[in-house]
Amino acid sequence: MVFALANSEFDIIKKFLATPNLNFLRDGVELGIGDDAAIIKPPPDQNLVFSLDVLASGVHFPADAKPDVIARRALGVNLSDLAAMAADPLCFTLGLTIPEIKEDWIEQFTDGLSTLAREFNCPLVGGDLSSGQLQIAIQVHGLVPDGMATLRSGAQIGDSILVTGTLGDAAVALLGLGYESHLGSDFKLHGLADPQPLFERYFFPSPRVEFALGCRGLANAAIDISDGFVSDLSHVLRESRLGAEIEEAALPFSATAEACLSESMLTQACLNGGDDYELCLMVSQDSKDEVFEVAKNCDLSLCEVGIIEEIEGVRLKTRDGKMVAVNGDGYKHF
CATH class of the missing domain: 3.90.650.10 (PurM-like C-terminal domain)
Structure with a gap:
């Protein structure tokens, strides 16, 4: 089933993204999906580490790749950047542009995201969904004790x-x-x-x-x-x-x-x-x-x-x- 993006964006977010499998609570995340912005509260003496990668269809992954595969690859490569800095994953945001919204595609995509999100205790806390060529932008946030990041x-x-x-x-x-x-x-x-x-x-x-x-x-x-x-x-x-x-x-x-x-x-x-x-x-x-x-x-x-x-x-x-x-x-x- 295909929906018009303008009429279904928030329904899709509520049904597939703002779910316990992705938008779960953990220490350091005060507020996730649902407001104009997320609220992050790093513990004392911890630095917040950011990294962002944009993955484009046909460039960073095959255009015919399965949605769950694309999702796991997109989050995984970002988490690798945190690992390089010796940062502990905290949460991530997602910018997703897709040609059209298909519920089965979105469901498989979010299933792939939730697999890694749960494994690394790194919830989705916000983002944006829009119409366009398939691209995934993920920004990961991590924590590292002050002065302990590996540069x-x-x-x-x-x-x-x-x-x-x-x-x-x-x-x-x-x-x-x-x-x-x-x-x-x-x-x-x-x-x-x-x-x-x-x-x-x-x-x-x-x-x-x-x-x-x-x-x-x-x-x-x-x-x-x-x-x-x-x-x-x-x-x-x-x-x-x-x-x-x-x-x-x-x-x-x-x-x-x-x-x-x-x-x-x-x-x-x-x-x-x-x-x-x-x-x-x-x-x-x-x-x-x-x-x-x-x-x-x-x-x-x-x-x-x-x-x-x-x-x-x-x-x-x-x-x-x-x-x-x-x-x-x-x-x-x-």
């Missing part, structure tokens, strides 16, 4: 560069879904391996919030890997005015990705594929063992892939021992 600018010479999970899976998944890669026409599937097991890595990013909170005060700097490992690491290096050496042989990848790509393309996927939504942390040698223990307690793989150096830029030590300067050829938004 990009804190890396130190001699820090180990640590990466959670595996890299390159989402890049392989996009090829398997039939989409072109920003890595160019030479980046293609190799062999007969089935990339379908990696589709979930693209559609359902896993925000590393638990791990990040456990690493508060242990990491000197951090960033989430969204546009590509080297591209995002370069943001840290620019803010910290330092450089890095990366070991090609240490890059973490899944067995499926390895089976789907040639060796050179696998390295490209790890370095520049993007959409990984893993965390990259810069950690001192004194704190490294403790960070690995946090990862173990979270049942999360963690790899040491390089070291922070004084000379600016990113250098890759190849498997045969050569040192090669690498650029961040990650995803470009424009």
